[in-house]
Amino acid sequence: MEIEKPRLIGEDGRRADGRRPGDLRPIHVEVDVLANADGSAYIEQGNTKILAAVYGPKEIHPRHLGLPDRAVLRCRYHMAPFSVEQRKSPAPSRREIELSKVIREALEPALFLEYYPRTAIDVFVEVLQADGGTRCASITAASLALADAGIPMRDLVAAVAAGKVDGLLVLDLTDVEDKHGEADVPLAMMPGLGRVTLLQMDGLLTPEEFKEAVKLAMDGCRRIYALQKEALRERYVRIRKEIEGEGP
């Protein structure tokens, strides 16, 4: 049975949710949301909602999994059964195992793993509600959780996807745009250092369109990066304001 493709770009050139092609969805990020984890972060990107928690560096069990020259970064991407319209089995699927690896490899370049041999750093990503762009939002949230855990980082990692829907290059695809669009290009980078840590593509783009999509995604990453930094500062700025407010 073929599902009819919905119209993704309106006559006024706006997308189904009213955004212009180069707009991000509204993003809300918060850090230090879980008391029991060493570091944590929460992100809402449109209807996508993700929680990330970090533990470590800590002793690795079983011992033989440790590496003599660096720490092991372990990552678990998991979708809650209620995160999608049809209940998802809580057991890790092939897709989730792959995304765990993709997220881990996008975060690894930002960490100084060589400083903590024979230890493990655990990253848990829990997708509470999925509406496209979960791998990118997971990377954005996980890198904040790592910073919140006090783990030294070269830079924060920000991620967002660009793609092509109804023949138009757009930023930050939703689930419908991803499913019915022509292409999807998720990209993660360390904007401060100008280094890309994840680049994938699904679909068809001409070389020119691909370059344009990458540029669009990089621009989106820089905007998310600014939000990440603001979220990290927020708590300390709030405490300072509180104190200065009650002072003489």
Next chain:
Amino acid sequence: MMLFFNRRDLVVPGDLLAEGDYEAGENVFRIDKKFYATRIGLFELKNNKIAVIALNAFYVPKPGDVVIGEVVDVGISSWAVDIKAPKLAILRAVDAIGKGFKPDREELTKVFAVGDTIIAKVKAYDRTRNPVLTVGEPGLGKVTRGRIVRITPSKVPRLIGKKGSMISMLKRETGCQIIIGMNGLVLVRGRRPEDEELVVEAIEKIERESHVEGLTDRVAQMIRRRKSLGDREAQVDRGGWA
């Protein structure tokens, strides 16, 4: 030579701190002549060295540090101690009992059992192996009473204060004995539980507000306010003042 932040400014990982001929200090990394922050913290420039005082970090053992930890395992000739570092610390029986230790005669649990809190000193650590502790010095050993508070290890210098100003103020004002582990665990022992409670609250305030100037004054003020309040309550209890 360019600086992008002032002293004690809040910085986050990835922030470009400076460009030019500086040295890289703690929580800073360098690419060519650019210096970036690697942790959330406060910017610091001292003798041409750029550093970030972390507001959130974990403990990395250093030989000579006094630490507080919990015994989590007892082996044949050693204990495993959780000192809130990336690796468990090892306390060898020889370093606790003395040279005459015979594994076949002595029961290690009689000295330290699982769950015991101990004050120890880091004897050796080199990142590739687990840190080794010792308790063979006066003042070290099992903790029998008091309360433990945990702070971020990078804030220990702030808790001590300049030339010990903060910690001596706390001790003077509350009459409590305070032992600070470099790993961020602090042992508070007082005559009354209320005194201990006051110190715990003060330490939590230091942990929370360490990035805002005038901390010692604020803490001293809080303690005095709480003490006068406590006195009044005590008076009311005894039927006075009311």
